[in-house]
Amino acid sequence: MLPAANRVLLGLTGLVLLAAGGAVVAAALGAGVPSWWPWSGPDDVLLTQRARQHWRAESWWWPTVVAALAAMLLLSLWWLLAQFRRSRLAEILVESPDGEGAQLRGRALESVLIGEAEDLDGVARAQIAVHGRPTAPKARVRLLLEPYASPVETLHRLAAEALTHARTSAGLAALPAEVRLRAEKHHARRVV
Template sequence: MIKTVNRLLLALVGLVLVVVGGAVLAAGLGASVPSWWPFGGPDDVLLSKADRTRWRDEGWWWPAVIAALAVLVVLTLWWLLAQLRRGRLAEVLVDSGDGEGALLRGRALEGVLAGEAGGIAGVSDAKVALTGKRTAPRARVRMRMEPDVSPGQALRGLSEGALDHARASAGLEELPAEVRLRAVKHSAQRVS
């Protein structure tokens, strides 16, 4: 989702900058611009002194400016924090019994989980992503299933197999998982 928001924001800012910059450049070069455009030609200013000081004496002006700037700061901080947050877990802390612990790469655990989940009968493909904290990881599993397999059977195999093995090998008390199942698209078989 964050990639989509980033692309939309960049596209919107880019479009606004290109349109405004192009209109200012066109007016500066003497081309005709719409009558509502504040910049009329090469000898004109963008904002006159009267336009800049028109609202200062109004009682609502400064609270509105401060509120708009506060909203802008909050949105900018939210966007910055969203950039810094990782979508996937880089490492899992494994209790080694010596009080220090050991670090297990998140990608390695994801690969093992995906391999074991893909080996379940009737599962054609499995993808795993670890999220959460390194002391309390969560798994997001996507499995593509063959048409003749029961979803309950595949979930039981995942829960009793791959997830239990990962939980035991990493020394975790629990490994919650969100599982999404999809059927593999297949063509109809002809009977002759």
């Protein structure tokens, strides 16, 4: 999930739950609540006895309610666990031709890629994150280009040099990369 969409969804969910919880507490304490609010006092219940008995006669009602609540619980737990998932790879599995393997730290590969990318002509700054699976990593590259840099040439050199060196040195079959280029803003200076 995109980080911005994730934050917006979390914020909206939190606001709705906070407002509903605050209204329920206000009604339970006997404070003034709007006339349309379903619970206006501390003795009100979510489902009246008549409504509970009406739905009790339907054989599908309670299994549906339990299934919907279980699905909401599982979705909420998945969403919570997704917040703790790392977006970067901690280690990359490097296999040698003789079948032996080693682990390469993701940060080490990132720092080497950053160094090579920043050495390219026309690159002011580079940010690189390696993500994906340990056996099939992917690179997310952001380059800040100097005003005089050619984006096509810079992208070609990045693929031909930095990414190819990283792929061959780590023994990877492929190292797909998503590259975002941004031009550095050139501010005019006053010459006296």
